[in-house]
Amino acid sequence: MQREEKQLEASLDALLSQAADLKNSLGSFIYKLENEYDRLTWPSVLDSFALLSGQLNTLNKVLKHEKTPLFRNQVIIPLVLSPDRDEDLMRQTEGRVPVFSHEVVPDHLRTKPDPEVEEQEKQLTTDAARIGADAAQKQIQNLNKMCSNLLEKISKEERESESGGLRSNKQTFNPADTNALVAAVAFGKGLSNWRPSGSSGPGQPGQPGAGTILAGTSGLQQVQMAGTPSQQQPMLSGVQMAQAGQPGKMPSGIKTNIKSASMHPYQRTLD
Amino acid sequence: MEAPPVTMMPVTGGTINMMEYLLQGSVLDHSLESLIHRLRGLCDNMEPETFLDHEIVFLLKGQQASPFVLRARRSMDRTGAPWHLRYLGQPEMGDKNRHALVRNCVDIATSENLTDFLMEMGFRMDHEFVTKGHLFRKGIMKITVYKIFRILVPGNTDSTEALSLSYLVELSVVAPAGQDMVSDDMRNFAEQLKPLVHLEKIDPKRLM
Structure with missing residues (x-):
């Protein structure tokens, strides 16, 4: 003890x-x-x-x-409260607290926050309790969504600047080529330049129309997209037709580089 | 290409159960070697596999607005291999929580008189092309890196020309519907190929 x-x-x-x-x-x-x-x-x-x-x-x-x-x-209990001036106390507190009365004791021996602060806290608690569980859940979801959106934007920006830096070093792929190849496997874009417009029967070589050449970011990589819209006609029907009407979402790299050139078949030896 | 695993599940009541999850990208010819190298490191340890395929796409126009499309494939470098008939549904982009394009898919191995059969049914040939490239596997994931060749004279696969100076890279998984978890694995795998190749879910509709 x-x-x-x-x-x-x-x-x-x-x-x-x-x-x-x-x-x-x-x-x-x-x-x-x-x-x-x-x-x-x-x-x-x-x-x-x-x-x-x-x-x-x-x-x-x-x-x-x-x-x-x-x-x-440790517990401190005020034993005596007195409205009289207390010289000892005065000395100990360097003249700050002259009397030990009911007026000052609550302030000096307080163990809880200010009544105002307590009031505010209570207000917040009741506010929080009043919101239903559903609404709270919704708010949480909203906040999470905002955060994840923000995160995604930041990381996208990061990725883009990163890949941009790498691309300047050495290009390993060409987005325009990707699009051309995907379009080719998905619906034969650029493959069937022998198919005549109107009838799509096989075995009838037609005249290759004026082709368009999509120049990639680098001058060397060219993707030839033979096939005018009329030649693509057989594919553009129904749902696909409806989709074709949508404003194009093509990467600007392609859109701005479309040059109409007089057609010369893109002859390359196979490797 | 080797025929993907043929589903043993019966197609009942008009519902098709298998879905193909797909990510696509491309690689320029001069970077092909580095990609092949990386894929050999990342994928299951197996003998390097190559393929040379001829694909013919058939259309059947009915009363519906959009034609019915079937894809017939045959191997040009492996005699005796069955033909491969494939139906692909409308691709769904889905939301950003799913990291791959998803479409219905039915794969069937057939005999070599498939073309005649389809023609008899009223299908018409829409276009054809030759693919040549490499095949890798990692678990249920299939990675193909191939070049697409345009056929200059219809039906003659000897005279072809390359479509572009790049190889198409596809990462695909065929899984029962609703298994969106596989797209997470695919995304992780795609991350490992960066920055050599950016595999993305590309909506073909926007390339029409």
């Missing part, structure tokens, strides 16, 4: 001295700000901040030290 009391006293002393140090530093800093503001340099303000921060850290360390007893387990 006695040992515990000793420990409590020792840690209280340590705490007091730390608090006093902190108070002194704060005091001198405030004095500096008030009286020497005209010749105060930024580095010296930073020094003062560093000192305060260090002292706060030490205070925290003292509080968290394993030998420090839990102060919250």
Whole structure:
């Protein structure tokens, strides 16, 4: 029992001295700000901040030290309240608290937040309780959606700038080629340049119409897209026709590079 | 190409159960070697497989607005292999939670008189092409890297020309409907091929 009391006293002393140090530093800093503001340099303000921060850290360390007893387990009860002036108290508080009365005791011995703060907190709690579980869920979902959208945008931006950087080094693929190849396997775009318009019977070589050449980003990679819209007619029916009317979502790289050129078949030896 | 696993599930009541999940991209000819190298490292340990296929696309126009499309494929470098008949449904882009294009798919191995049979049924040939390339597998994922050749004289697969200076790269999985989880694996695999190849879900409709 006695040992515990000793420990409590020792840690209280340590705490007091730390608090006093902190108070002194704060005091001198405030004095500096008030009286020497005209010749105060930024580095010296930073020094003062560093000192305060260090002292706060030490205070925290003292509080968290394993030998420090839990102060919250100590109870302080005001035994006597008196409206008379108390010189001892006056001295101990450096003239801040002259009387130990019903007026000041609630403020100084308070263990809960300000009534105003408490009121605000209560308000928030009731607000939160009033929202139905569904509405809350919706709000959570909305927030999550926004966050994921934002994340996606950021990562997309990152990816694009990354791939943009790599492309300038060495190109390994060509988006225009991708589109041409996908269109070719999906509905034969650019493959059946022998199919005459109108009748689509096999074995009737037709005249290849004026082709368009899609120039890729690099001058060397050319994708030939033979086949005028009329030749594609047999494919463009029904659902696909309806889709064709949609505003094109083609990558701008292709759209802007379409050049009408007089047709010369894209002769290459097979590899 | 080797015929994909033929579904043993019966097609009952007009519902088709198998779906193909697809990601597409391309690689320029001069980067093909690096891609093949990377794929050999990433994929199941197997003998490098190549294929040379001839694909003919048939249309059947009925009362419906959109024609019915069937794809017939035969291997040109493997004699005796069965023909491969394939139906592909309308591709669905889906939302961004699903990372691959999805379409219905039915694969059937057939005898070599498939073309005659389809013609007798009223199908007409729409277009044809030759594909030549490499095949890789990783679990249920299939990766094909191939060049598409235009056929200059209809029906004559000896005279062809390349469509472009790139190889088409496709990552596909055939799975029962609703197994959207596979698209996550596909996305992860596609990530590993970057920045060599960007495999994306490409809506063919926007390329019409």
